[in-house]
Amino acid sequence: MAVAQRVYAEALLEAARKKGRVDSVRREFDEFAAALEASEALRHFLANPQIESQTKGAALGDLLGDADELFVNFLRLLAEKDRIGEVEQVHEEWTRLLAREERVLELELTTAVELSDEEADRIVKDIEEASGRRVEATRVVDPDLIGGLVVQAGSVRLDASVRGRLEQLRSELTATT
Numbered sequence: 001m002a003v004a005q006r007v008y009a010e011a012l013l014e015a016a017r018k019k020g021r022v023d024s025v026r027r028e029f030d031e032f033a034a035a036l037e038a039s040e041a042l043r044h045f046l047a048n049p050q051i052e053s054q055t056k057g058a059a060l061g062d063l064l065g066d067a068d069e070l071f072v073n074f075l076r077l078l079a080e081k082d083r084i085g086e087v088e089q090v091h092e093e094w095t096r097l098l099a100r101e102e103r104v105l106e107l108e109l110t111t112a113v114e115l116s117d118e119e120a121d122r123i124v125k126d127i128e129e130a131s132g133r134r135v136e137a138t139r140v141v142d143p144d145l146i147g148g149l150v151v152q153a154g155s156v157r158l159d160a161s162v163r164g165r166l167e168q169l170r171s172e173l174t175a176t177t
Helices: 003-019 022-038 040-047 053-064 069-080 084-101 117-131 162-176
Strands: 104-111 134-141 148-153 156-161
Touching (some): 003 069, 003 084, 022 069, 022 084, 040 084, 053 069, 053 084, 069 084, 084 104, 117 134
Parallel strands (some): 104 134
Antiparallel strands (some): 104 148
16 A cells, blocks of 8 residues: 555544544445446546546535535545545555554455354354454355365464365475475
8 A cells, every 4th residue: 555545544534533523434435435436437537637636626526515524625635636546545545544443353254165144253253252353254265275264364364274284284294204
């Protein structure tokens, strides 16, 4: 993540915190990011360097209508500074900052077969108790694991899969011979 995107995300978070509007800005930013993802035309418009920043700012004001004023002004600032084409990356950084602040642990659970909701909830609850943080988990199925579970949280990977154990045994056997 580029430094500029982090700086903008931090500035928005600080301003929203001071005004007591973190929740409304979060909702607006999430909705805007979803609209941006759904509209290729809007992404191209905002990223187009041939369109003046004032035009982009005015269009954003019209598009957002009665959205949170702090958020609208933030987007206009991004447009004015020719950073509006990076708004998706700023949103990613904003989301990370909020998760860190709220002590949310985002992780990916990979299993060989689809987990039932009860099984996934039990695993998440165990991780929450062990980490002391709220956990948001995405689930992935990878039949190559054979069995077991792989938990990926950022750069930390815990491999309790059959495939992982077999690879570990293979490494140990080849290292001792």
